[in-house]
Amino acid sequence: MATTSIADKLAKLEKxxxxxxxxxxxxxxxxxxDRAEYNKLYIMFLSDKFKLSGKxxxxxxxxxxxxxxxxxxxxxxxxxADSNSSVTDDEEKQDDTAVKPSYAFPN
Incomplete structure (x- = not known):
């Protein structure tokens, strides 16, 4: 009897x-x-807003x-390019920031 009850429940659940x-x-x-209609209307809205045909x-x-x-x-x-900068670029940067003497050596 319990088997029939379980079978009935299974049948009901299947339905x-x-x-x-x-x-x-x-x-x-x-x-x-609905999504297709929404997308269509949105494209029409943009077309009207920007005064353009669909194409x-x-x-x-x-x-x-x-x-x-x-x-x-x-x-x-x-x-x-920045990550692959050469040593020459780094040296140029250092030259720009290095303190340079205001005097010159005689020849």
Whole structure:
């Protein structure tokens, strides 16, 4: 008798789980639709704000992104150049800060 009770509970839970999985799948599908609509409206808003067509807006964003990437690469290059400075550069820095006598030796 206890076996039947457990089997009944398992069957009920299986139905409950299946029902919830379907509800989650439906909600996920609805959420994806809402996100797509939100993104579409946001692009339309930006297009109106900057007075650009969708294609022109995409081109501007793409160009700005490329410039940002170039800047990032440039920053890394500058950092690399600083870390790889030669001894000559260090000596020049020391010469700039060294105390120099105000007198000259006679020839």
């Amino acid at each position: 409950k789980i299946a029902k919830r999985e379907k509800a989650i799948a439906d909600e996920t599908k609805e959420l994806d639709k 022109d807006l995409f081109s501007v964003i793409e160009r700005e992104h490329e410039q940002l990437e170039k800047l990032r690469e440039g920053e890394q290059s500058d950092d690399d």
